[in-house]
Amino acid sequence: MQDAKLLTKTIGNVNRPTMTHPLPAHLLWLFLTLAISAAASLHLGLTVYDPATVLGALRGGDETEASLIIATLRVPRTLIAMTTGAALALSGLLMQTVTRNPLAEPGLLGINAGAAFAVTIGVTLFGMSGLFAIGLLALCGAVAATALVFGIALSVGPAAAPANTLLAGVTVAAMLGSLTQVMLLIDETAMESLLFWLMGGFADRGIGPLWIGVPVLTLGLAGTLLLAPALDALRLDDDSARSIGVHVAATRLAALGLGALLAAGAVAMAGPVVFLGLVAPHLARRICGPTPSVASHALLACLLGATLAVLADIVARLIVAPGEAPIGAVLALIGVPVLVALLRKRAEVAL
Incomplete structure (x- = not known):
């Protein structure tokens, strides 16, 4: 592991361009941006509240309608958006690093679809409900989908082949999405209770999902920082990483497990939310x-993911007011152009 740290430092000194601002400055500016976005989320919506009303609601003791809306609706959805965005950003970063594929993210690799399908199966066939059950089902589905995607990719080519992994992920996501729709059509009662959740979003979730999301995010970030030296070495190639003592298979498996755990936590909180895991790391x-x-990279991606999720949630409230747009549609406005740009860039490199 010491060799991996030394190699990481050497690579960084040789290849990394000089940054205008050091990392602490970037972190500070992103933290301030996130704080401003979170404050705006508490103020903006169908009704715009002034700072005095928001501060009064946060202090408590005020039972006016405005205070109840802020404390019981806007505060939970803002916190869930921040946690979900950070978790998906970190999951996307781990997937991109392990596969050496800049297009990898939980949605495109079928991990979100796996978590959603497992939750649908649990609710429709076994009548499972409750926060703990939903979280456990999402975790099992995410891990199973991850194993299926990378198993298919391994069966047709090298483990880190980007095209194989992405194609397997899109195929599995489409298959699981179709099966989820079939299950919902069979059980109309479950469809009524799950349809809103399956659309993805941060509204009307309550504070409960944070009991899943915050521990998962904390564990995922701690695990990523612990694996960071080995993952830095793994960015080169497997043989180089092995030559300096990195256990490639164990590192890749641990990182994939953390990525699946983070995606499962995000799905349990907010349903399947796409593109955040793709955009934030880039x-x-x-x-x-x-x-x-x-x-x-992990710290910056978490802050950016949280900020993007909060800003997308604000736009979703305002863009079709007095209604509310699906969060996936808002994120697609950012994610699709980024995905197209990445595909064009890879095509140019191939030429």
């Missing part, structure tokens, strides 16, 4: 340069 890479260490 924006973080733009900020800190093309070859950041995994540790610094």
Whole structure:
């Protein structure tokens, strides 16, 4: 592991461009941006509240309608958006690092679909409900989908072949999505209770899902920082990583497990939310340069993912007011152009 740290430092010194601002400055600016976005989320919506009303609601003791809306609706959805965005960003970063595929993210690799399908099966066939049951089902489905995707990719080519992994993920996501729709058509009662959740979003969730999301995010971030030196070495190639003492298979398996855990926690909180895991790591890479260490990349990606989720939630409230747009549609406005740009870039490199 010491060799991996030394190699990471050497690679960074040689390849990393000089940044205009050091990492602490980036973290500070992103933290401030997240704080401003969270404050805006408490103020903006169908009704716009002034700062005095928001502060009064946060202090408690005020049972006016405005205070109840802020304390019981806007605060939980803002916290869930932040936690979900950070978890999906970190999951996407781990997937991209392990597969060496810049297009990897929980939605495109079928992990979100696996978690959603498991929850649907549990609710429709076994009548399972409750926060703990939903979280456990999402975790089992995410892990199973991850194993299926990478098993298919391994069966047709090298473990880290980007095209194989992405094609397997899209195929599995489509299959599981179709099966989920079939299960909902069979059980109309379950469809009524799950349809809103399956659309993905942060509204009307309550504070309960954070009891799943916050521990999962904490564990995922701690695990990522612990694996960071080995993941830095794994970015080169498997043989180079092995030559300096990195256990490639164990590192890849641990990182995939953390990625699946983070995606499952996000699905349990907010349903299947796409594109955050794709966009946030790439924006973080733009900020800190093309070859950041995994540790610094993870911190920046988490802050960016949380900020993007909160801003998307604000736009979803306002864009079709007095209604509310699906969060997936708002995120697609950002995610689709990024995905197209990445595909074009890869095509140009191939030429």
